[in-house]
Amino acid sequence: MPAVTDAATAAALGDRLLADMEPWRDWGKPTQQAIVDAALDSFAERGFHGTSLKHIAQGSGLSTAALYVHFASKEELLFALSRRGHTLALGIVATAAAIPDPVTAAQVLVYSFTRWHAEARTLARVVQYEQGALGPGHAEEIAGLRRDTEQAVRDLVGRGVASARFAVPDVRGASAAILSLGIDVARWYSSRSPWTPHDLGVLYVELASRLLGVGE
Template sequence: MQDRVKAILAGLDLWAEWPSPTQRRIVGAALESFAERGFHGTSLKHIAAGSGLSTAALYVHFASKEELLFALSRRGHALARDLVAQAAEGEPARALSVLVAAFTHWHAEHRTIARVVQYEQSALEHGHALEIAALRRDTERIVRDLLGRGVDAGVFAVSDVPGAAAAVLSLGIDVARWYGPRGRWSPHELAELYADLAARMLGVP
C-alpha cells in the first residue's frame, strides 16, 4: 500500500502551472499568507514582501488578488481530485486505504495549499466559485462511488454511503486545520493511522 501512496503523491506537482521563477515566488508568497491569515487577511504588501517585489510588479503577472487566489484554488482542487481518482482504482478495501492514506498525507504535508482549497472558497468571485465547486463535486463523487462499489462487493458494511463518504473525507480535510510539522506525527505516520481508522469505520473485515 505504501508504495502506491508514495507513487501517487510523487506524481503531483503544484508548480507545473507556473514555469517562471518570478511567478513561483509570487504564488509561493501568496500561498503562505493565504494559508496563515486567509485571503481577506492578506494584503498585497504581504505578498509583495514575501516575494521580494513591489505591489505594482505583481500586476504584471496576475490581474488581481482574487485571480491569484483562483489560480491557486483551481490548481489545488485539481491536484486533490487527481489524487483521489488515482487512489480509488482497484479493489475497494485496498483502494480505500490508499485513498485515505494519500489524502491525509497530502493535507498534512501540503497544508498551505490544502487550507486554501478547504477554507477560502467564500472569497472567490461567483463564476470562479462555480468552476471550483465542479471540481469538488467530482472528488466527492469518486469517493461515494468507491464506497458504493465496496458495499456491493460486500467488503464495506455501511448503511449510509454519502454520509460515510463525508466522514472519510472529513478525516483528511480537517488535518489541514490542526496539523503542524512540529507535532506528534509525521505525515506518513498520520496517514497510516487514519487509513486504519477509516477501514474500521467502514467495517472492513
C-alpha cells in the first residue's frame, strides 16, 4: 500500500487553507449577499429556467425593482455564483499546489478540494447543471478559470513525477482523475452520507495518494 505520509497533517493544513478562504465567500454588501443567497436557493430548488425574479425578490426580502439596482438580469446572478464558485475552487487548488513538497501539496489539495465540494455541494451543482444558461462572454470567462484550475493540477502532478515522488502512467489523465474525485463529490454527497466532509477528505487523500503512486 502506498505510504500516506500523514493524512492528519494534510487535513490540518487543508482546514487552515479553507479558513483563510472564508473572506472570499462574501458577496460584498449585505444586500448583494442576500440577493445571491436567494438566487442560489431558488436555482437549486426550481432550476435557473424555473426561477423568476419574483422568487429571488421574495427570498431576499426586496422588491424586484430593488434587485435591478444590484444585478441587471438573472443571468448576471448565475454568473456571479459561477465566478465565485470557480474562483474559490481555483484558489484552493493554486494555494495547495504552491506548497513546495509535491506530496504534501497534492494531499492538501485533495483534502481541501474534497471537503469544499462536500460542503459547497449546492453551489457546485447549480454552477455545473446550469452552465448552459451563461451568456457567451461569461461562459468564456468561466472556461478560463477551469483551464487555470486544470493546469495548476497538471503542473503539480508533473512536478511530482519529475522529482520521482509520484509515478503515474499519464500526467494529464491522472490530473483529470484527481479533479474528478473531488468535483463528483458535489453530485453524490448528502447529509445522509456516512462521512463528514472532513472524514471524506482524509479518505480521499489516501485514495489519491495511491492513484498518484506516492511512495512507490
